[in-house]
Amino acid sequence: MCGSYSTNLGDLASEVLLAIFKYLYKSDLLNLRLTCWRFNSIINLYWDKLLFQRRESFHVTNQRSEDIRNRSEKILHAFDKHRISINWKNGAYEENNYFLFKKYISCLYLEKDLLWLGRGCDIKAYERQGCNIDFHRPRHKLNGFKPSHICKFVINNDHILTGNEHDIRLYSIENEKYIFDMNLHDLDISSVDMKSELIAVGSRNNIVYLYRNNYKSNPIFCCKEVLDDRIWSVALNSTKLAVGTAANDSLTSIVVFDVNTHTSILKLDTGQYGAGILNLKWDTPQLFWSGGYDSFLRRWDLRVGQFVQSFEDPFLSVVYSFDCDFDNTCITGCESNGRAVLWDTRKNKYIQMYYLKSCHRSSSPIYSLAFDPKHLFAVTELHMNILDFSVLQGISQDYSDIFNFRIVI
Known part of the structure; x- marks a missing residue:
């Protein structure tokens, strides 16, 4: 007769425990950590594996892509990812506003230690200090641009490409000098982009130029394309150029070019006139995001020749700006009331809305925004706004269910 055999859960191998733990809810894992030292150490060590590799990974704080890690002040511990993600979802944050004195359409770019801000005649880089910025002591300053309400710029390979009225300039950050002007x-330049050795320039007079950059002197001209509408945005990847138009004289709102053959390979439209594309951003070599006048944030797939996802602004506002983490999170900046909207790309409904305090009395679009796991940076006509979601006891401003209320008469 075989003797009875029993074993304790704590006697199982760590690999077996991990296989069991991955089926538990987050609340169960948190309680299980309190039972014994071994469970606590295993769960702490493999928290990312137990939770963040699941399909229900958190909003904003995943830090999976290289791009989002490069603009994060630090790599967050798993428990901080969980806590801060809940703050994003619930609208719990503290906000700092900086008055910028004069109305401009501004452009910003976020790095791990710097915030770049282009407005008026200047582009300046300010050191990041959590949710604080010292606007009196820029680390870098590029000036001498012609007076204009917009100065587009992009940063790539430690170089800044700027577009202002009729001029494009390339500036070396390391050497602190211009390579060409x-x-x-x-x-009449409306947008610029730079990727590796390629430069794209879009204009309000329907022309897009493509150049090859040698980082030593003036770029080499590649091709010139004339479209049916004025151009609002351009975006490059290694093999393709996406061009967003005003879509006034033609239904075509996006044209995609092959940068090697200099030919148009795809024309995309949303089915309505005036659905101009203000911003474009590549997600993968075959997928890119767009936002503009039709109130939608859309994800386009070149393999099927149409958009495969669309997210409509809750108030049908123009999508002036957006940013994404190349995982499952997008944030859009809207036309009025300084409103930003958080989206989970796996769901159809928005997750949360954030109203900037600086726009409570005077409405303004969010002209440019960027985020990392802890902060949202958004610039309006007169203010730089920084929302800090890493706070331990932020006041919740929850607008997630604003459309679920019923008026009973």
Whole structure:
């Protein structure tokens, strides 16, 4: 007769325990940590594996992509990821506002230790200090641009490409000098982009230029394309150029070019006139995001030749700006009331809305925004706004169910 055999859960191998733990809810794991030292150490060590590799990974704080890690002040511990993600979802944050004195359409770019802000005649880089910025002591300053309400710029490979009225310039951050300053007298520049050795320039007079950059002197001209509408945005990846138009004279709102053959390979539209594309951002070599006048944030797939996801602004506002973490989170900046909207790309409904305090009395679009796991940076006509979601006891401003209330008469 075989003797009875029993074993304790704590005697199982760590691999077996992990296989069991991955089926538990987060609340169960938190309680299980309190039972014994071994369970506590295993769960702490493999928290990311137990939770963050599941399909229900958190909003904003995943830090999976290289791009989001490069603009994060630090890599968060798993428990901080969980806590801060809940703050994003519940609208719990503290906000700092900085008055910028004069109305401009601004552009910003976020790095791990710097916040770049282009407005008016200047582009400046300020050191990040949590949710504080010292605007009196910029680390870098580029000036001398022609007076204009918009100065587009992009940063790539430690270089800054700027577009301002009729001029494009390339500036070396390391050497602190301009590599070239080129006048394109036939263009009224609206957008620029740079990827590796490629430069794209879009204009309000329907022309897009493509150049090859050698980082030593003036770029080499590649091709010129004339479209049916004025151009609002351009975005490059390693092999393709996406161009967003005003879509006034044609239904085509996006044209995709092959940068090697210099030919148009795809024309995309949303089915309505005036659905201009203000911003474009590549997600993968075959997928990209767009936002603009039709109130939608859309994800387009070149393999099927149409958009495969669309997220409509809750108030049908123009999507002036957006940013994404190349995982499952997007944030849009809207036309009025300084409103930003958090989206989970796995769901159809928005997760949360954030109203900037600086726009409570005077409405303004969010012209540019960027985020990392802890902060949202958003610039309006007169203010730089920084929302800090890493707070331990932030006041919740929850607008997630604003459309679920019923008025009973």
